[in-house]
Amino acid sequence: MKKTFAIIALILSFGLQAQSYKFRITGTIKAEKEKTPIEAATIHLEKAKDSTVLSYTISDEKGGFSLEGKVYNNKVKLYVSFVGMGEYSKTILLEKDSNINLGTILLKEDTNVLNEVVVKSRAPITIKKDTLEFNVKSFKTKKDANVEDLLKKLPGVEVNEEGQITVNGKAVNKILVNGKPFFGNDPTIATKNLSKEIIEKIQITDTKSKSQAFSGEKGDANNKTINLTIKKENNKGWFGRVAAGGGTDERYEAATIVNRFDNNTRFSVLAGTNNINSPGFSFGEINKMFGNGGGVSFSSNGSFSIGGRNFGGGDGIITSRTAGATYADEYGKGVDLNANYFYSGSSSENVNRSNREYTVQVRDENNPTETRELIYFTNSSSNSSTENDNHSFDTDLDIEIDSTFLINVSPRFTLNNRTSNFNQSNETLDENRALTNSFSSSTISSSDAKNFQNTIDITKRFGKKGAFIKASITNQFDQTDGENFNNSTIETFGTNASTEIRDQRTDIDSDLTGFRTRLSYRQPIIAKKLFVNLNYRYSTDERTRIESTFDFDNTTQDFTNFNTDLSTNFTFNDITKTPLVGVTYNAKSFNLDFDIGQTMRTLENEDQLRPNLSLVKDFNNVTIDARIRYRFPSKARLYVSYDLENNAPSIRQLQPFSDVTNPSNIVTGNPNLRPSKDHRVYVSFNKYDWQKRSGFFLWAGGNVNNDVIVNKTNIGDDLVRTTTYENADGAFSYFGGASYNKSIKLDSLSTLRFRTGLRANGSRSINILNDIENMTTTNSITPRLGIEYNWNKKIVIEPNYEVAFTNTAFNIDNIEDQNFTRHSLRIRTRTNVPKKLEWRNDIRYTFNPNVIGFNRSAWFWNATLAYSVLKDKGTITLKGYDLLNQNTNARRNVVGNYIEDSESTVLQRYFMLGFSWKFNSLGQKGEVREFHF
Structure with missing residues (x-):
């Protein structure tokens, strides 16, 4: 047989x-x-x-x-x-x-x-000047494909697991639908929610503001905009999706989006909630709807964002709530309106622990010309819970007075409420592991913040040679009210043992009034080719901050004793004036923009509690902004930029006020600081060979920082630090890399796609410890290789591997260099056999051989089964998250003079059963016939 x-x-x-x-x-x-x-x-x-x-x-x-x-x-x-x-x-x-x-x-x-x-x-593809246009019906996808599925089929377009899109290596930062924004500037909402079947064409161009497009200026060569053109017959009707799921460990998710399109009128609403660390835009249906977002990033203050929109929350386990609406319409000739509302709420819980080993050079007490090595350790742990609610509303109104005159008005209002509980404990040990000091605290805080910002852009063109005048005016008002309760204990051990207990309440009142304007005039020397530019920028930000701290009084049993040392009351004004002159040259294959100016900056600080610390500082520095674009006959493109900027010190760095909030690290400003001078260079080269289905992208950039502001710290025998700031030279950073991708059509059913690349980055940081300058230089190189095999869109296998080599070197001879190696393997698979069943796997393996005290390696496996029902309008899903129950975020960092190993709460294994149903009434009435000549 x-x-x-x-x-x-x-x-x-x-x-x-x-x-x-x-x-x-x-x-x-x-x-x-x-x-x-x-x-x-x-x-x-x-x-x-x-x-x-x-x-x-x-x-x-x-x-x-x-x-x-x-x-x-x-x-x-x-x-x-x-x-x-x-x-x-x-x-x-x-x-x-x-x-x-x-x-x-x-x-x-x-x-x-x-x-x-x-x-x-x-x-299938049409090139119109700087616009690349794809005919959607020429690219076959699975039946239930969304726009993201379609983009993955286009040559030169890459979509990563978070939904971030690049075109020939350049990031896509804006997606339009029929030329208008869709739910603001978050590209993933459009790509994950609009069905491929309603799209007729996809157009890709350099990103431009509306004013740039109207005045005929070149766009941002490093970012791309995708415009989705909806078929005329599919631009009227309702469509959307509803889904929900529940699982083990009380995990759940639910979301819906409903859209109404009627030619130029468009209205959409969405809502979602989950407790699986997604920003409210998550569905069990393998990220077909809302998905896990584009570029989710977490910050140390407990908020996280996606696509540039803040969702609040924090590390750890996050429960999120989201609702929103968007409306777009045209009112008569030349009046275009787009409005968005978003509510985002979250609750988060997190436990974090970290260990640090410090190696510091100090002066020898017996011989001041010699140094000795001081080694000490810190152990920290914390747990936190946060509640965050955020409402935002923004409107974009375009008024085209005539073909030469455009006005754009963009108001934005945000309201935020936040409460948090934070408990932490820190201990410091000497080189013999003997305890020298400890700090523990419990903090309850709440805040209410309001923000209003409005920008008016006015653009007027003159004649047909490219002359224009533009004005941009932005005003901003921020108001924050908060209240903190802090109960802490600070203990110092040894010969001068002491204990300090704090029981305090702090009232916070912060206000910001900002005004910024920019005037631009362009005069053609050679029509539509050579221009002289005159610009003037003016900005003023006035901030008032009052922090009133009261100690608990045992007699009154209330917080009535005003603590001057821990209180502030100041008004800070930052005024900047920058006149610039420049030239622009536009040819068929060569473009040049060069501007040079003088930045005149004044910092004014009026301290009500400490009048002797009030100050006025003036800074005058040169500003340069240069851009070169060149297109080779082979369609390859080269981009080069150079910027010279001067960054003034902050008020915290300038004001000679001693901040004793943390008694183990007392911070005092330095009024004699100079602005840092930052030289930035960036170069990119990319080429896509349509004949060979291959693309190459090369990029490199870096910063050289002179007069960079660094910490200057002295550490005593009790390991208590006193810190101020100094200017130093020698700091730098760089980044670069190359990528190459090639598609090979094995036959009419099978395609093999290769992606290989190399990333490199490095930096030198400086700090001064006990009057000794410490330089830490870190270099990292990461090669990677990815392969995708696609058979008839029914079987897809994507293995990816990368290894990161990192070296950290110190300028102190007796501090040993550190070398780290991190391996990452990821395998993603998708099968559609039988036709109605879709099975996806996402398997990741990481190995951190140098991490001490935590798991060095971990396997992470997610899997999803989806079965289509109700004539493919419904989908039943079964999702398994972290099937091997090994999820971890243990990591090692080398920063300045210490090595840190840390770990925090992560989401672990669960299973979830879900159901999704979609509806679509677009294009059901009438058809528009296509003619081919």
Whole structure:
């Protein structure tokens, strides 16, 4: 029987091989009238039977093209198209191994364009100046695909596991729907929630503000904008999704989004809640809806953000609540409105512990010209719980007075309420592990914050040579009221043993009034090519902060004793004036922007509690901003930038007030500080070869910091620190890397995609300890390799591996260099067999051999099963999170003169059963016929 099966399999394999047709089709595209080569013409091959796109490419600078691949249909049709030219088509009969040279193909000028007849191109890709346009129906995906699934199929486009998108290595920071924002500037809401079936075209351009687009300026060369064009017949109706799930360990999630599109009018609402560390945008349906977000980042103050929007919360286990609405419409000619409301709430709990080993050089008491090594240790632990509620409302109103005059008004209002409980304990031990001091505290805090900000942009163009004048005005008002209760104990051991107990209440009142404006004028020297720019920037931020601390009085049994040492009352004003002059040069393949100016900055501080500490400081420094863009004939692009900025010290760093909030580290400002001078350089190079389906991206950048402001600390025998600030030279940072990706079409069903790259970064930090300058230089290099195998969109296997090598060196001879190696392996799989069942796995392995005291290695495995029901409108899901129950976030950091190992609370294994249902009434009435010429 086994032999029989083997023979049958062998016969089938020969049969399949006999039915495959390997081909190579070449030619040259030229304009019929001028006989000149046409660069960036689209050439694609379709099945003659059902118009399925088999292969495509773009002609090079000489008009040449080459199509290679293997198909299972011998009758195919070749199409050639270019904007402004008539389409060329040819039916081709393939042999088993075809090598076909079509010679020169001449394209005629399209008379329909002259007659303003709209023709819908069937080309998969069209290049229009700086815009790359993809025809959605040319890229096949699974039946229930969203926009994110579609983007992953486009050449040069990468979408990582968090939903962050890059195009030829450049980040996508904005996604528009029919040219308008969709739920603000969070790209993932559009990509994870809009269905592929309603989209007609995807356009990719450099990111521009509305004012830049209106004035004709170049956009941001390092960021991309994607515009999703909805089919006309699909731009009226309702669509959305509802889902919920519950699981073990009391885990749950629920969310919904409802959209109403009616041509230029668009209205959407969403809501969600979960306790699985997602920002309220999570569904069990394998991230098809809302998903786990784009670029989730956590901060030390307990908040986290996604797509630039703050959701509050913290490390540890987070329960989130989210609701929002967006509205877009046009009112008459030239008036465009977009409005968004978001509510985001969260509750978080976290336990953290960390260990540090300090190595410090100090002066020898017996011989001041010599130094000795001081080693000591700290152990810290904390637990926290936080409640956070945030409401935000923003509006974007465009008023186009006429074709030369645009006004944009963008008000934003935010209301935040926050309460938290924080308990911590810290102990310091000497080199013999003997306890020298300890600190423990329990803090309860609450705050209410209001923020209003409004920006008005006015743009006026003059003539047809590129002249314009622009004005931007922003005003801001912030108000924060808070209350903190602190109960702490500070103990010092040894010969001068002491104990200090604090029981205090602090009332906080903080206000900020800000005003910023920028005036710009551009005068053409050579029409639309060479310009002189005049700019003036002015800003003022006035901040008032009152912190009133009261000690508990045992007599009155209330917080009535005012503590001057722990209280502040000051008004701080930061005034900046910057005139600039520059030039702009725009050519077909070369662009230059150069601006130079003088920044005049005044810092004023009026201290009501300590009038002797009031100060006024003036700083005058040069500012430079330069940008160069160059496009090679091969379509490769080079970008170079240089910036010189001067950053003034903060009021905390300048004011000679001793902050004794933490008695083990007393901090005092230095009024003699100078501004730091930051030189920043960035270079990028990218190229995508349409012929070979390969892309290369190279980038490098760095900062050199002169007069950088550093900590100057003295440590006593009791290990109590006193800190101030000094200027120092020699600090720097750098980053860079390269990536290469290539797609290989094995046959009409199978595709292999390679991604390889290298990241490198490093920095030198400086601090002064006991009058000895300590320099810490860290260098890291991380090679990585990724492979994706895709068979008929039914089986996808994606292994990825990277290893990070890190070296930290010290300028002190007797401090040993530190070397760290971290291995990461990730394997993702997806199968759609049988058709209605989808099974996904996400397996990660990390190995940290240098971490001390915590788990060095861990496997992390998530899996999801999804089964389609109700004619594919419903989905039942079963999700397993951390199946091996090994999730950990143990990490090691080398910072300055210490090594830290830390670990905090993480979400661990659970299983969840969920159900999702989608609805869609778009395009049910009437169809718009497409014509192909």
